[in-house]
Amino acid sequence: MLDKKLVGSYKDYLKKNLSKKRYNHSINVAAEAVKLADKYDADRDKCYLAGLLHDIAKELDTQSQLSFVNNSQLDVCEIEKKSSPLYHAVAGAEMIQDLFGIKDNEIIRAIRYHTVARAQMSKTEQIIYLADLISVDRDYKDVKRMRKYAYQSLEKAMYEALKFSVGDSVKKGNTIPVSTVEAYNEFCSYEKDLRKE
Ligand SMILES: [Fe+2]
Ligand SMILES: [Fe+2]
Secondary structure, three states, rough: OOOOOHHHHHHHHHHHOOOOOHHHHHHHHHHHHHHHHHHHHHHOOOOOOOOOOOOOOOOOHHHHHHHHHHHHOOOOOOOHOHHHHHHHHHHHHHHHHHHHHOOHHHHHHHHHHOOOOOOOOOOHHHHHHHEEEEEOOOOOOOHHHHHHHHHHHHHHHHHHHHHHHHHHHHHOOOOHHHHHHHHHHHHHHHHHHHHOO
């Protein structure tokens, strides 16, 4: 059971350090993550906390985010180290440990990989990755399709999301973090096997 006081203190921190828009996004991602946790029989408290805190570092100045990345014991590839929009995931995973003493690896990894994904993602990690893409405040072109996939199958939704992400990076001539390519390959093989059945 979640400690209401503790959750309240996390929300207070987010309210003080995030824009109203991003604070609402965090609340929405937490709510979506709980819905997915119920659907897929995952730990709803961990999903709630990871969803709530996933963007905790997003509005920290880039230099501070990078300093978290550079001092982190977490695995971060060189490509990711050169892409500032990705820093907040590693920085966030470090911040929740430093600020709140959260030591749960499921929560730490779900926040750390919510931007780039990885192979061998846990259910919680997949849920946070997808909840971030389909929360009620999202309104990009294919969001309805992504929402449908997310409630059909986590793996199918991860495959579709990564296919889009990798394809988009290639189209724009951007580099792709190693863990994203590994995640794509894994979910792609899963999808191929399904098609064979
Ligand atoms: Fe994020
Ligand atoms: Fe987010």
